[in-house]
Structure formats: structure tokens, C-alpha cells
Amino acid sequence: MRAVCFQSLGRDITSYTRGIRRRPADNCHTASEPYRPSCYFGAAKALVDWTATTEAAFSFCHIVGHEAGGPTCYQALGEEIATLLASLPEREEQCLRAQEPQAVTACRLGAGVPAPR
Secondary structure, eight states: OHHHHHHHHHHHHHHHTTTOTHHHHHHHHTSOTTTHHHHHHHHHHHHHHHHTSSHHHHHHHHHHOSSTHHHHHHHHHHHHHHHHOOSHHHHHHHHGGGOSHHHHHHHHHHHTOOOOO
16 A cells, blocks of 8 residues: 555645646655655656646656656556547657657556557
8 A cells, every 4th residue: 555655645745846847756756665656656647637738747757767766657647648648649649758768668558559569
């Protein structure tokens, strides 16, 4: 249950920091391993839920970077993309915005987009 608790913490942090992307990233970064990625996961989802857009969450995941928590952040973003967009090509287009190969792969996984052959 700790991972779920840290996801909730990530969600709550975005509220307390009013969605300013650097501040939730800094706060989540203080979480201990192995729970830090769960905090990023919850924060990324909350940033999409606030606006039904992906702009803030992409910015947040970019700030998180491509360390251990980065792929988790982009996977959460991918899950949110799947709730916003029905077609696989639209989801793929959004995930390509992650730019880094590992981040794109994590986003595709969350969005249910098959890996290219």
C-alpha cells in the first residue's frame, strides 16, 4: 500500500504547489526509494486531470528527467493520454512528444500503443 500512498502524495503535492511543475518535482524528489517514482506517477496524472491536456504533465516529466522515476512519470502520462484520446495514431503522436527513446517507450506502454516493428 505504500506505493499507492506515495501516488496520492504526488497528487496532493500538485494541489499544494498549485501545479507549478518545478515544485512538485522537487517535493517528490525528497521521497525515499523505492517510492519516489510512485510520487511522480501521481503528480503526472493529477496535472493531466486538472486541465484534460498533457502540456503541464509533459513539462513535469521533462523536469523529472530520465532517471529512475522518469519512465514511471511518462507511463502515467501515457495512461492519461489513453483516457483523452481514442485512436492509437493520436496517442502515438502525443507520446512522441516525450522525445527520449526510453520516455517514448514508457508513454506508449501506458497509452496502450504497440511498439513499432
